[in-house]
Amino acid sequence: xxxxxxxxxVGNHGKGVDNAALFNAAYDELKKLARARLSRSGxxxxxxxxxxxxxxxxxxxxxQTLQVETRRRFFAYAAQVMRTVIVDQLRERHALRxxxxxxxxxxxxxxxxxxxxxxxxxxVHEALASLAQLEPRLAQVVEMRYFGGMTxxxxxETLGLTERTVRRDWEKARLLLASMLE
Numbered sequence: 001x002x003x004x005x006x007x008x009x010v011g012n013h014g015k016g017v018d019n020a021a022l023f024n025a026a027y028d029e030l031k032k033l034a035r036a037r038l039s040r041s042g043x044x045x046x047x048x049x050x051x052x053x054x055x056x057x058x059x060x061x062x063x064q065t066l067q068v069e070t071r072r073r074f075f076a077y078a079a080q081v082m083r084t085v086i087v088d089q090l091r092e093r094h095a096l097r098x099x100x101x102x103x104x105x106x107x108x109x110x111x112x113x114x115x116x117x118x119x120x121x122x123x124v125h126e127a128l129a130s131l132a133q134l135e136p137r138l139a140q141v142v143e144m145r146y147f148g149g150m151t152x153x154x155x156x157e158t159l160g161l162t163e164r165t166v167r168r169d170w171e172k173a174r175l176l177l178a179s180m181l182e
Contacts, residue, residue: 004029005071017068019060030056030078036149037082047089055085072150072158076140079148086147087125127180131173138173141166 003025011017023030034049034056047055059081068074132139140159144150150158152166159166 004074008068008071008074012067012069017074022074023057023060026074026078027053029075033075033078033149034082037086037147047086052082052085056081059085070158072154075148075150075154076144076158079144079150083125083143083147087122090122090125123181124177127177130180131176135173135176138169138176141169142173142177145170 004022007022007025008017011022030053031049034052038047038049038052056078068077128139128142131142137159141155144155144158145152152163152170155161156163156166161169
């Protein structure tokens with residue numbers, strides 16, 4: 001835990017955080033976050049926690065240095081990247097299921113497993129994007145809690161809010177997202 005904070009502090013006083021060193025220091029925690037996130041998703045994605053963390057690394061490695069102020073901000077950013085990786089993978093799977101440009105012929109008339117789950121996850125993603133336009137802070141709270149697995153206290157520290165405010169934002173966001181999904 002100290003290594004991550006130290007790397008960020010050193011990077012913030014220099015030319016930015018070394019992505020490779022930060023990723024190595026944060027790997028175990030990122031893997032825990034990925035495992036928690038994927039266990040809530042059920043069979044929605046074909047990713048496992050290692051694959052998800054590696055995808056995060058691939059997206060972070062494209063940047064020479066990363067500008068993050070705190071350890072919490074780094075994990076909030078990682079949660080955001082995790083969300084995009086999962087949604088991209090679901091969209092790709094959805095496109096392939098629809099034939100990926102090719103006409104599918106099947107003798108099986110039963111509906112495929114996971115169709116509703118994939119569609120629901122993509123609808124939640126789109127609703128969260130709409131929520132971000134209306135109430136950016138609420139969208140951040142949802143992203144950090146749902147995709148990043150952060151607690152209300154951690155979210156409050158990251159965003160400079162009280163735990164009670166985070167709890168109210170979470171409830172408001174859940175209600176707004178539910179109404180958008182109806």
